[in-house]
Amino acid sequence: MNNKIKQIAIPFILMLIFNLGVFYLTHGRSFSEGLSPHVGILLISGLIFGPYGAIGSAAGNYLCDLIVGYSPASSLISAIVSFGVSYLAYKLWYNKYKRRAEGTRPKLNNTTNIILFIGIIFICGALYSLLHGKLLYILYPNTIPINNLIEFRYFLNFVNSSIIFGIIGMWISNKTDLIYIPKPSKKEVNEKLYEILGILLVSTLILTVIIDYWITLDNNIVIAEFIITTLILFAYLSKPINVDVNPINSKSIPEEIMNIFHLTVLFIIIMGILISYDPTVIIAIEELFQLDFNEIVPSIMVLIDILLIIFIIPSISVLKYIEIKVIEPILSFSKIEDFIHENEKIESDKLVSIYSDYINKETEIGTLARSYTDLINFNNNYIENIREIEGEKERIKAELDIATRIQAANLPTEALKNENYIVNGYSKPAKEVGGDFFDYYQLNDDNLAIVIGDASGKGVPAAILAMISQFTIEQLLKSELNPSKVLYSMNNKLCENNSESMFMTLWLGIYNKTTKKLTFSNAGHNPPLVKENGEFKYLNIDSGIVLGIINDFEYTEEEITLTNEIVAYTDGITDANNNNHEMYGEDRLLNFFNEFKLDNDPIRPLLNDINDFTKDAEQYDDMTLLYLKIK
Numbered sequence: 001m002n003n004k005i006k007q008i009a010i011p012f013i014l015m016l017i018f019n020l021g022v023f024y025l026t027h028g029r030s031f032s033e034g035l036s037p038h039v040g041i042l043l044i045s046g047l048i049f050g051p052y053g054a055i056g057s058a059a060g061n062y063l064c065d066l067i068v069g070y071s072p073a074s075s076l077i078s079a080i081v082s083f084g085v086s087y088l089a090y091k092l093w094y095n096k097y098k099r100r101a102e103g104t105r106p107k108l109n110n111t112t113n114i115i116l117f118i119g120i121i122f123i124c125g126a127l128y129s130l131l132h133g134k135l136l137y138i139l140y141p142n143t144i145p146i147n148n149l150i151e152f153r154y155f156l157n158f159v160n161s162s163i164i165f166g167i168i169g170m171w172i173s174n175k176t177d178l179i180y181i182p183k184p185s186k187k188e189v190n191e192k193l194y195e196i197l198g199i200l201l202v203s204t205l206i207l208t209v210i211i212d213y214w215i216t217l218d219n220n221i222v223i224a225e226f227i228i229t230t231l232i233l234f235a236y237l238s239k240p241i242n243v244d245v246n247p248i249n250s251k252s253i254p255e256e257i258m259n260i261f262h263l264t265v266l267f268i269i270i271m272g273i274l275i276s277y278d279p280t281v282i283i284a285i286e287e288l289f290q291l292d293f294n295e296i297v298p299s300i301m302v303l304i305d306i307l308l309i310i311f312i313i314p315s316i317s318v319l320k321y322i323e324i325k326v327i328e329p330i331l332s333f334s335k336i337e338d339f340i341h342e343n344e345k346i347e348s349d350k351l352v353s354i355y356s357d358y359i360n361k362e363t364e365i366g367t368l369a370r371s372y373t374d375l376i377n378f379n380n381n382y383i384e385n386i387r388e389i390e391g392e393k394e395r396i397k398a399e400l401d402i403a404t405r406i407q408a409a410n411l412p413t414e415a416l417k418n419e420n421y422i423v424n425g426y427s428k429p430a431k432e433v434g435g436d437f438f439d440y441y442q443l444n445d446d447n448l449a450i451v452i453g454d455a456s457g458k459g460v461p462a463a464i465l466a467m468i469s470q471f472t473i474e475q476l477l478k479s480e481l482n483p484s485k486v487l488y489s490m491n492n493k494l495c496e497n498n499s500e501s502m503f504m505t506l507w508l509g510i511y512n513k514t515t516k517k518l519t520f521s522n523a524g525h526n527p528p529l530v531k532e533n534g535e536f537k538y539l540n541i542d543s544g545i546v547l548g549i550i551n552d553f554e555y556t557e558e559e560i561t562l563t564n565e566i567v568a569y570t571d572g573i574t575d576a577n578n579n580n581h582e583m584y585g586e587d588r589l590l591n592f593f594n595e596f597k598l599d600n601d602p603i604r605p606l607l608n609d610i611n612d613f614t615k616d617a618e619q620y621d622d623m624t625l626l627y628l629k630i631k
Contacts, residue, residue: 006178007052008059011045015060023068038064039154040161043124044169046086047093047106050180054090058083074139078132084233085128092120094182094241096191103243105179106170108258110327111320118312121162126205127233129154134226138219148212160269167262185240197236204229257322261315268311329358329365400432400460407433407463410470415601416440416448420513423450425626426603434622435462435504436570437470446514449477452626453506454525454570456546462622465502469494469547473508483508483521484557487547491523491555494548503548507568511628518562521555523547528568529593530560536567536593538586565629567593567602572621578614588613602627 019038038061045053062079066072093116094103108114133151136143143150173179208225215221358369407429415424425438435455443449451473455465472493476486486508494504507528509520524546530539542556569589576584592609596602603625610623 003178003180004052007049007180008056010178011041011049011053011056012060014045015041015057016064019061019064020067023064036154036157037161037165039128039158040163040165042082042086042128043089043121043158043162044165046088046090047120047166048169048173048179050090050182051087052180054083054086057086071139074135077135081128081131081135081230084230084237085124085131087237088127088233089120089124090180091237091239091241092116092123094243094245095239096243103245105174105181105245107174108167108170108262110258111316111323114258114261114316114319117166121159121166123202123205125155125158125162127201127229128158130205130208131226131229134222134229137217137222138226164266164269167266171262181245182241184242184244187240187242189240189242194236194239197232197239201229201232201236204232257319261319264315265312325363326365329369332358397432403460403463404429404432407437407467410467411437412440416442419631421448421511421628421630423448423626423628424601424603425452425624426607427622427624428607428619429458429463429622430572430619431459433460433463434458435466436572436622436624437466438568438624438626439470439474440626440628441474443477443481443510446512447481448511448513448628449508450511450568450626450628451506451508452525452568452570452624453504454572454622454624455504456502458622461500461502465494465504469504469506473506481510482557483510483519484555487521487523487544487555488553491547491553492551495551498548501548503546505546505570509566509568509628511562516561516563516630517559518566519557519559521557523555526569526571526574528566529590530562530567531565531593532563534564536565536590538590539566562628562630565627567625567627569626570622570624572619572623573606573610573625575621576610576614576623577617577620579617584610584613 015038018041022037042054042057042061045057047053049056058079061082062075065075065078070078093106096103097112097116104113106117108117129151132154133147136150137147208229211217211221211225356369358365359373360366361369411427412425415422423440425440427434427436427438429436435457436453437455438450438452440448440450451470453466453469455462455469469490472490473486476489480486480489487506490506494502504523505525506523507520507525508523509518511518520541522541522544524544527538527541527543529536539560541558544555545553574584574586574589592606593602596605598605606625
């Protein structure tokens with residue numbers, strides 16, 4: 001079943017239920033005597049389901065009138081009037097109004113829509129009651145004495161039932177997709193003409209009431225009133241809808257507030273209806289005021305409606321005040337969402353102009369407006385600073401890339417091989433640049449210098465100290481081949497102007513290929529591994545102290561006969577951590593070299609072993625390795 005059939009069928013079925021149901025429950029009362037809730041179905045059907053709802057409710061009303069005993073002619077005319085009234089509710093809702101920014105689906109989510117809804121109820125209720133009163137006057141002369149009472153009953157029933165069904169119907173319709181939303185017509189609309197027709201329709205209603213009150217009616221006057229009013233009604237219904245309707249069914253703060261208002265209104269009306277039909281109340285009023293029984297129920301309903309008006313007028317005034325003073329500023333503030341984009345500055349000029357209307361207010365809204373303005377300015381300043389920082393960061397990164405290449409270029413890039421020995425090394429900084437370094441070079445035909453060092457800290461400061469030390473040692477070795485004296489001079493140089501108290505561990509060795517003697521001196525560095533009798537062990541050496549701390553420190557010179565291999569390293573090798581915070585350690589390093597039996601370069605296999613141990617743990621310190629193998 002498509003939506004259009006549902007939009008006809010639902011009002012048709014509801015009309016049968018409420019029209020016939022109440023008719024039989026009230027034992028066949030007619031002419032709106034007592035409660036006639038079905039008239040409210042007409043308004044909400046047109047409002048929610050448009051022309052299809054108007055057809056469905058009018059058709060249901062026609063069938064009900066035939067069943068309860070009205071003549072086919074009066075039933076048909078009543079159905080036509082009912083269709084016109086139902087369709088009018090739809091046309092009035094989707095009309096253009098100066099105080100209404102855009103058309104919306106039927107929702108009571110602000111005071112403008114509430115006032116419009118009440119206005120539609122009163123206009124449609126007046127039309128329905130007056131036209132049906134005229135119809136009964138013409139076709140059922142026996143009702144003439146109570147014609148005004150009949151019209152008044154119809155009006156009361158229409159207003160009260162329309163409010164009940166309207167609030168409930170709109171709430172349900174906004175939970176489904178059955179609501180009929182018109183598309184703007186492409187026809188040109190003579191707004192002035194239809195504005196005149198609307199004024200004429202309201203004027204005719206008022207004039208009809210005046211005429212009915214002041215002069216004695218006859219059939220000709222009543223027929224003229226009926227025809228003129230009906231013609232003006234259907235002339236107005238020909239107006240095309242040219243308003244753009246926002247189909248989005250979103251919730252808002254005003255709607256949450258209005259829901260409380262709607263529940264209160266429903267409670268008052270339903271309690272009023274229940275009270276008006278309570279036998280005890282009816283008997284008490286009948287005895288107290290000596291009213292005719294037929295006048296008691298309308299009188300109670302009028303009293304309830306008066307109480308409802310007393311409640312509605314100040315309530316709408318308060319709600320309107322809240323909208324102007326609170327909701328509208330908040331809605332203005334919410335426009336910031338359209339201006340916010342990730343990693344971009346907020347277009348402050350447009351937003352600040354929105355908030356400027358509220359900045360000078362001394363209320364919470366003023367505080368919020370000032371806070372938003374400050375937030376926008378602070379955000380834009382922050383974004384600007386971030387961009388400057390990012391630019392600076394990119395510049396530093398580019399410079400660090402250059403520094404990385406410079407530092408790498410200062411380290412030996414290839415192994416030094418000859419018929420006497422092989423020497424090679426490897427260094428991997430924890431950051432872009434590091435404080436570790438190694439070096440090896442021939443001092444003369446007989447002597448080979450090998451050096452490994454580890455500056456304190458990481459990054460650029462440590463790298464600068466390492467490069468200075470590497471260059472200084474190379475210069476010192478040109479005039480001095482005693483490692484201890486080189487370290488002595490090196491230490492004194494580093495102690496000069498060392499405001500940052502930086503220091504360095506360093507191991508320096510000089511190998512003589514003729515004598516096979518390795519002369520070395522140590523400045524607080526890790527003892528190297530030396531291979532003797534086919535097995536590696538840690539060389540027992542004097543630890544010394546680090547360079548750069550104490551002036552004129554005398555370093556110890558030591559000497560061994562090197563017949564096989566020596567491996568020097570920095571503590572970044574042994575201190576490498578895995579995710580369980582376990583260190584690779586000196587024992588594991590010693591075991592690796594004792595188990596490594598190949599003649600190949602051990603550097604890559606060692607790095608693989610360290611990677612297997614650390615897995616994906618972040619490298620904490622610079623790692624450097626240097627080895628000398630005697631052939």
